[in-house]
Amino acid sequence: MVVGIHRKTIAYIDTQAIISNIQQEIQWMDKGTALYAVVKADGYGHGAVEVAKAAREAGATGFCVAILDEALELRKAGFTEPILILGLVDVAYTELMASNKLSVAVSSIKWLDQAQAILKKSNRTEKLAVHVALDTGMGRIGFKTADEVQAVEKWFEANESLYFEGIFTHFAKADSRDESHFNQQMEKFNVLISNLHQKPPFVHTANSATALWHKGCSSNLIRFGIAMYGLNPSGSLLPEPYPLKPVMRISSEISHIKQMQEGETIGYGATYRAHEGEWIGTIPIGYGDGWRRDLQGHDVLVEGHRCEIVGRVCMDQCMIRLPYEVAEKTEVVLVGQSQNETISMQEIADYLHTIHYEVTCGLTTRIPRKYI
Ligand SMILES: Cc1ncc(COP(=O)(O)O)c(C=O)c1O
Incomplete structure (x- = not known):
């Protein structure tokens, strides 16, 4: 790949x-x-x-x-x-x-x-x-x-x-x-x-x-x-004897944004029906990257706000509901911190009813790793 x-x-x-x-x-x-x-x-x-x-x-x-x-x-x-x-x-x-x-x-x-x-x-x-x-x-x-x-x-x-x-x-x-x-x-x-x-x-x-x-x-x-x-082996069951530092942060950007009319739908299966005036952003990540389809309904972070993934996650893209209009190329944080909000790998794992090991191992090489 x-x-x-x-x-x-x-x-x-x-x-x-x-x-x-x-x-x-x-x-x-x-x-x-x-x-x-x-x-x-x-x-x-x-x-x-x-x-x-x-x-x-x-x-x-x-x-x-x-x-x-x-x-x-x-x-x-x-x-x-x-x-x-x-x-x-x-x-x-x-x-x-x-x-x-x-x-x-x-x-x-x-x-x-x-x-x-x-x-x-x-x-x-x-x-x-x-x-x-x-x-x-x-x-x-x-x-x-x-x-x-x-x-x-x-x-x-x-x-x-x-x-x-x-x-x-x-x-x-x-x-x-x-x-x-x-x-x-x-x-x-x-x-x-x-x-x-x-x-x-x-x-x-x-x-x-x-x-x-x-x-x-x-x-x-x-x-x-x-x-x-940087991940607690027990999930959140047992306290860490020393604070582990999370190692991976995943971010993307708004590649497209549009304002919806009442009743317009989003994604395969048309599973999400928008309300009048909602702002919907598209982000270039999908299950082909290991960003699993089951993450529909979960949140990402934009300018410190939690934004729900609406409609089905596609192979290469997914859509999110924004609280207001933002510029294209605005950063979207999928795992990590944005202003005062954080989404941990554990939160993703909990949502997917799995363990964080599986989430990080499942991210495909199509997502570049950048070392800082
Ligand atoms: C035999 C063995 N030792 C050590 C490890 C590392 O385990 P952990 O990632 O929970 O530290 C594994 C991981 O699966 C393993 O199979």
Whole structure:
């Protein structure tokens, strides 16, 4: 998809806010803990490479991604820091990962056997670093039993071409008021790793929510994602231990304005019928940009006023009801502050009955990201 560089619909990314969020976490986390910035899904829609640069400046010592191509994008951009691929990767790419000095999550002995065979055959000297995933109650990937953990440790003792760099789990409810599921997972993790004779260098459990609300959670590495982007992992459920700074602001402009006559309609399906004299503005953003169709009825900000999106959101444009006539090219704020009014990413997520993660990840590359 092309990047819409010749348009005024822009997502501004405040790199100082990224730096501030990470630096606050570094102050908050236990000493001796490493922080890896999670930049998967193109940095949650913020732009992986630019986010990674800011994160490194703030003190992140490595990165987490979900798929091999995201790791290769960082290597291609010149990052030499450790990169951990959190998702499972087809064993066929073992050599590619080893030659790029990547670390990868692993969830089966069969995978380890196959990777070992591939590396032996290739006569490569680099070892592939592996983080063993434990499923303690997320139900996604990972070994589940003490027997399996013991078998994995024996496997590494007997085989040399893979390096046992880490062991980790992922919590399903670290952002919840009810801590029972979290505590069950924590206990299971602690029992499983107690079966190891020697722990690998990284033992990790913490995503943002765990880092913010569950200090001392058997983690010497924090996989810091959503909070780095200035968004509260719990939505608005749990208070932030330090104030997170929102990173993304989305704005556009009035591309067209007109005054309506009584009963004239707006948009596909003619779902909005105007009243006499109403001012309707058009803004160049639509569901082709990830500005979802369900946002009909939600507000945007013009000169500090909340203005409703009227009629259906089209693929590339949508229409808003203005309180008075404004000039073409007047700024429209879709996420962020305009005078004394603010629309947060959380407000958009609530309106869409989803989470802010999905909103930022869903913004397409057609909206240019500008770094400030
Ligand atoms: C295994 C793992 N660790 C860490 C993260 C980062 O989570 P968050 O963005 O909530 O900090 C994710 C995100 O989905 C993940 O899947």
